[in-house]
Amino acid sequence: MPSAKPSSSAAPPAGANPQPAADPPQRRPRGRPRKTAEDQDDGNRRRKLMDKAARLFLSKGYAATSTRDIAAAVGMHSGSPYYHFKSKSALLHAVMAEGMAEALQSQQLTLQALGDGASPREQLRVLVRHHFEILLGPRSGFIPVMLYEWRSLTAAQRKDVARIKDAYEADWMPALQGLARQGLLQAEPAVARLFIFGALNWSVSWYSPKKGLSLDALAEQAMALFTRAPAEGAHP
Amino acid sequence: MPSAKPSSSAAPPAGANPQPAADPPQRRPRGRPRKTAEDQDDGNRRRKLMDKAARLFLSKGYAATSTRDIAAAVGMHSGSPYYHFKSKSALLHAVMAEGMAEALQSQQLTLQALGDGASPREQLRVLVRHHFEILLGPRSGFIPVMLYEWRSLTAAQRKDVARIKDAYEADWMPALQGLARQGLLQAEPAVARLFIFGALNWSVSWYSPKKGLSLDALAEQAMALFTRAPAEGAHP
DNA sequence: CCTACCGATCGGTAGG
DNA sequence: CCTACCGATCGGTAGG
Incomplete structure (x- = not known):
């Protein structure tokens, strides 16, 4: 059996805070942080969801993988995959x-x-x-x-x-x-x-x-x- | 894909009545009907569960098959498979x-x-x-x-x-x-x-x-x- | 993409 | 093997 990686770093559901308190002083516009190319690129997050989902589907099976598992694997919250995929x-x-x-x-x-x-x-x-x-x-x-x-x-x-x-x-x-x-x-x-x-x-x-x-x-x-x-x- | 039989007759959860009203007159002790060899033989019901479960596991996958699906396929009620298997x-x-x-x-x-x-x-x-x-x-x-x-x-x-x-x-x-x-x-x-x-x-x-x-x-x-x-x- | 939430379903069990 | 039930989990959504 394709032994999946030992649980890819069980990403804590707590997402990265948009404005970390201990941020190194860099010139950055106030308010919402500017989206990096990676964050912005919808296709990039979408692809990451597909990659992690594929890994989970292969090791546990589709039915045994919850959308919450997938969301956690890419560092999203439970409902967020539905922003990229309708189901x-x-x-x-x-x-x-x-x-x-x-x-x-x-x-x-x-x-x-x-x-x-x-x-x-x-x-x-x-x-x-x-x-x-x-x-x-x-x-x-x-x-x-x-x-x-x-x-x-x-x-x-x-x-x-x-x-x-x-x-x-x-x-x-x-x-x-x-x-x-x-x-x-x-x-x-x-x-x-x-x-x-x-x-x-x-x-x-x-x-x-x-x-x-x-x-x-x-x-x-x-x-x-x-x-x-x-x-x-x-x-x- | 191994196309499973077209849903094996969606057995109604209502089990067979132990004493059917329209029973042909046969000498039979009153009270609970004598268990036939088939009913009695624990192994027989157990085997039937395994057969139906295997068919469902193969066509839908293990995780997508509920124990209720399996119970219904053999004409049992939802909790009954647990009499034969602990999980x-x-x-x-x-x-x-x-x-x-x-x-x-x-x-x-x-x-x-x-x-x-x-x-x-x-x-x-x-x-x-x-x-x-x-x-x-x-x-x-x-x-x-x-x-x-x-x-x-x-x-x-x-x-x-x-x-x-x-x-x-x-x-x-x-x-x-x-x-x-x-x-x-x-x-x-x-x-x-x-x-x-x-x-x-x-x-x-x-x-x-x-x-x-x-x-x-x-x-x-x-x-x-x-x-x-x-x-x-x-x-x- | 997060928060808060809902209805449905599921594995399993007590008690008979 | 049935009845009645429970806690947990799940896919999915509204509203922001």
């Missing part, structure tokens, strides 16, 4: 939909960078490596929530997120079909895709970056398991 | 621990029936086919709950269930190591085991018995993906 459900949906959209874009850039000349095997390797980055890399978090909280979405939300997810998965088919044509993949590509995503996605529940393999080594092992190496000196 | 958490643990114990026993019987002479490939095929039965077969339900609600267990419960789960998984190693020795499995056996369980376990989220492959066909596809066929006419 807890909308927050979950935003995490999944925006996370999936970013993953899809990132994957397509990765494929473009690879170019057209790459072999199916090289295409798959790049896709696998990129997917591990999405799942387990330092900026990960949103996609694992999608994988494990699918049932917490409403039907309409599911349909919406599924559109992006389907596009993400569809991009794997050319590589798998190419490998099958070359005899390097034995299963039917459509079924292989399901099994392969399962194998990779499951890593969220057991992978630990500290001990064990790097993401590169993980991708290598996955390729070894799923595909056979091209025959020696075969140049079709 | 909601104990019910979840029972589902996982007893489900896992049954799965382990069933797997070991399957391996014993196969005998010692079987090739590693045949061993793995039998294990894969059996695991699909556990995950997707007509009597399935408990293990999928374990896979998707691990984080809802307390630390002590996790440790307890992990003991059985580890034994279940350990039984796969001889087959995987044998295949590796024969050059029919390219990845490291310990890593292959993690990937393979991921691939199989994930099927709970997409498999539908109606349309699509049989469990036999599924096992065949999995074997084709993970292992290479033994060389023609190779008799080591």
Whole structure:
């Protein structure tokens, strides 16, 4: 299980006082302190809510996470998340939909960078490596929530997120079909895709970056398991 | 997602009257009706609670399922599940621990029936086919709950269930190591085991018995993906 | 984004 | 296993 950080510093609900008594003397307009770029930027607070919520959703589950938990994790008071999201459900949906959209874009850039000349095997390797980055890399978090909280979405939300997810998965088919044509993949590509995503996605529940393999080594092992190496000196 | 049955007949909380007015005339002692074997057998009601609870835990999640949901699903009133389980958490643990114990026993019987002479490939095929039965077969339900609600267990419960789960998984190693020795499995056996369980376990989220492959066909596809066929006419 | 608050629901229990 | 109930918590909101 993805062991969440040991309770990220249990932020006391008492928010920072707008005008701390022991403030170092700086020229500042009186009255309400000027909003810093960070405070002002609505998107920044919104993103922070999504980040902390994703972490909590992943470690405790969506239903077991209260909006108060989330508010406390970002240093807000209980009602304040509703300034950024109209409901807890909308927050979950935003995490999944925006996370999936970013993953899809990132994957397509990765494929473009690879170019057209790459072999199916090289295409798959790049896709696998990129997917591990999405799942387990330092900026990960949103996609694992999608994988494990699918049932917490409403039907309409599911349909919406599924559109992006389907596009993400569809991009794997050319590589798998190419490998099958070359005899390097034995299963039917459509079924292989399901099994392969399962194998990779499951890593969220057991992978630990500290001990064990790097993401590169993980991708290598996955390729070894799923595909056979091209025959020696075969140049079709 | 494993689409739960369309709300199993929303059992009205009004329990069956002990002495239905329109009872067919049968010789029966007056007063409280004699408990039938089914009513009497504590284990039977207990098992029914576990079955319905597992179905609900799987479709809605543990935290989103109330003990009242479960009671209603078996036709009990809200407080009655606590006659059989000391807490909601104990019910979840029972589902996982007893489900896992049954799965382990069933797997070991399957391996014993196969005998010692079987090739590693045949061993793995039998294990894969059996695991699909556990995950997707007509009597399935408990293990999928374990896979998707691990984080809802307390630390002590996790440790307890992990003991059985580890034994279940350990039984796969001889087959995987044998295949590796024969050059029919390219990845490291310990890593292959993690990937393979991921691939199989994930099927709970997409498999539908109606349309699509049989469990036999599924096992065949999995074997084709993970292992290479033994060389023609190779008799080591 | 905070304060103060509401109605609903939940896990659990006493007592029969 | 039912009845009646409790304290706690939760998602959400009005009003500032």
